[in-house]
Amino acid sequence: MRGVVVAALAGLVLAGCLPKGKETPDPKQDFADYCAACHGVSGKGDGVAAAGLKKKPADLTVLSKTNHGAFPTTRVMAQIWGYAGAKGQGVMPDFAPLMAGEMVPYDGGDGIMTPTPVRLVALAEYLKTLQAN
Template sequence: MKTITTEALVLALAAMAGLAGCVDETARRDDSKSGSMLFAENCAACHGANARGHGDAESGLEQAPADLTLISERNGGTFPADDVLAKVHGYGGPGHFGDMPDFEDIGAGKKVMWETQNGQKIATPRALVEIVGYLEGLQR
């Protein structure tokens, strides 16, 4: 399995931050939504309400959605938060494939500081950070 490097994540998030200035301020956003609410609205159709990969839209996909409760297990017991953030955002680099859409549109709201695994701090959409935190809490 290919992984996303921290450098690739930094480049993807920097590009996202640069594009943030182009977002129409009237765009749909809700800075008060929790990770579980955002997951239910954006992820559960494919990954299922329990995040185990069996959502209602699963049958129409080319590839079965991943069981998101096993991310840490598939990564040797460590939750790869930077890689998960890049995947949810839709970074099209190594490891991004299949039917997984990007979620740039939910990134139009408030930014928070994300600290990467190597200590870099990057302004990142709060909604994406909320989803990553929610997924981290689901790990078995």
């Protein structure tokens, strides 16, 4: 229930950031289309493609737990966008082309409002809803 409320609030916040006439991105659909094959529908790292990978995909439901109770928003967005580590050395595909388009000011937790792709913000906010209690 808490996850649904957080997702709804994130959608409202994002809708307020977008210029008039723009659609709010659907992070649940982006997750299903681009993440679930490896990370699984619930985000536990048990997707259908996970078995074929050398390294098991991250369990996205414990990101807050493994970060002393705080969701590592900036680190997660950097990983998704492709800024974390050298390209070609990790298992994560490069999603930077997916992030082209509308930008919104976003504070990833460091107190700095940074222009950030709206779909990236939406996906990070959705991942927060997957955190285990």
